[in-house]
Amino acid sequence: MKKNIIILSTLLFSVLAFSQVGVNTPTPKATFDITAKASRGTAITAEGLLVPRVDRQRAQSMTGVVTSTLIYVDSVTTGTQTGTAAQIDAVGYYYFNGTSWVKLIAAAPASVNIYNNNGTLTDNRTVQQAGNTLAFTSTATTGTNHFSVDGSTFSVDAVNNRVGMGTTAPQNRLDLGSTAGSSATDVNGKKLAVYNNATGSSFYGLGVHSNTLQIHAASTATAAPGMVLTNTGRVGIGDPAPVANFDLVGNTFGIKNSTGSGSWDNLWFNVTAQGATINASGAESGMQFRVGKNTAGTYGDSQTLTTVATMMPDGNMGIGNTTPGERLSVVDGGNANQYSGIAAFEANNRTQGVGIGWAGIQSIGTNGSVALNLNAKGSGNIIMQTQSTGNVGIGTASPNANALLDLTSTTRGFLPPRMTTAQRDAITTRPAGLMVYNSSTARLEYFNGTAWVAF
Template structure:
């Protein structure tokens, strides 16, 4: 066999000396060495190809004075070290010598120590695994599941996300044991937070929604379903929940219109109250004329009849009547009677009266009536009338002569 190999070498060498090109399995080589497959087609199991020298890493590392472009196949890296000319030999494969070290043919790009450029879109399928970038105790990661995709940034002091467009920046961050913030900066003209469909925007604290901006623009505080442009619900009966801390009952009164609430709780303007005027109509006398009182009908106490005019918007009418009289005779009738003083308005008896038992001739009696009435606007007549009652069930028609000792009758109303 050695003689046969030697003969083949001599034949190739002799041929090359005449042609300067060598062809294997062909008579017209197209390059310095042109190898044609013995079986370029078909289903034969014979092996075609070139076997380059196979060495382990230690052998490649030990070579010296290696010509540039020398090619080998490293079949094992269990020997030698990844250093010197073998610095790039990190896995079995084809290597060529570039004059300084062995370079792997078509090496897999390692993003951890090599830069590169994408020439198209790439998809990384994590299969539910967390893709994490760690720098000490800080990390940024991407995780996915069948229902969730999450981007996280975790640091011992701060986790943050920063987005920039030119010099416009949006930062969101959470500080350890401190505030969490969302800020815009740079040349941003507005920070707009909201929805682009017919759904509400809400703010919550302690897990409960406290404030809502719904799709029609209504704002609710304490309610997430406001029915007006601004609706406050304090959660406490008879308390609005609206407070002006620098405008209190001690603040000076200024010009403007008063505010109130309607039956639905809506804030409305109300008429400013007019200053209250007190109008008094009164009779005061200690020399009034005598008058007769009997049991047949009520007699007007002399001097008490008076007319008042209640204006539009008039309020309560306050009435006060005081009368002191002397009984000057002893009319027939069988037994002591009672005397009644009653208020009349526009000739009609009211429910305001006082009764005192008859005490005999030369005795005196005192009557006091006080009440509040509400009258319609216009003119009204007021008077006090007296009548003898409970005359032992006997109607005599006899008069008791009454002499006024003092009398005061006031009718005052607020306007």
């Protein structure tokens, strides 16, 4: 009793002297200052501050609670998580915030966190990295889904360094899943967007459908791709289902010398309702066709090219001639055959035909003797006909077999060369049998090997 009176007297003195209360200290440093009896050493007497201990039912039953009131909930087997006790879910310290009891210290150990326990976010969270890095590392040696967001929405295969979107088992560095569009216009086929506007009506990127890779540029959600590559190696431009190795749908295909060449120095192919055309501009020296063979490399590397044909702006065409002066100029490049080295025309069985060279026209083929015919169109007169026997017919398709030259006509005659006596005698080489008409004597004459003799 005496001890309690001394303590009470000390408290009263402290309150009166300093308006502060001290426990175990005559000089409190705060409004209420509790000092341990033995702050050091091995004393076994318990020390500390005990706040009111209540169960959850008692806590939620309190009324008129002042903000900042502190309690210790020692049981949650009573009461419910409703009203002011909505956040009392475990044993621990709680303070009143004016509306409800708020947990001050969790009863669970501090090691419980998202790394060793599942949980649910109760609000939005933001991680402020500042100048620090945020890294996830894995030592997994098996499996394919080591970090994911909402299942297959985003998945990381840390073993094989792969990322999947739409799959939890990515097969490539970036795998967008195995789904594909059912048609060229299916919105589900648009897989990878490089750019798209807010309404989704200007899609630039890649898509896939029916074993076909799509390339889109400013496509709407249900638009067909501008270019495709099929699994059979076919490329389509303007055609989502190409039927050729390169299938271009449109009326113009062009090749320019440079981006700034404008409407000149280019080659383009036009297909219109009037027909197809090949157009070359800036070809003042002609459009040339060159061929060659590689000794090494590809696409022109280490090649010796030969110009085999040239088309000039004035309409002239040259074969073996880069500067043709005629509508068709053919030049024998090797002088190998003066009769058939320039052009050849043969039957399908290659047995007979005609060759044209710089020295003349010659029959060609495997047959030793073939006819060389100059025929008039339709039922017109035959101008000249040769036979395999070596005789020539003019005006007849069947020259007399006994005549080397058979001239046939019912309206015209044979006209030999006409000249004066002086012109006749100027012939220096006169073989026997040479025939002329002497206009000076008005006689038909022939040379008998010694002199001219008149018929």
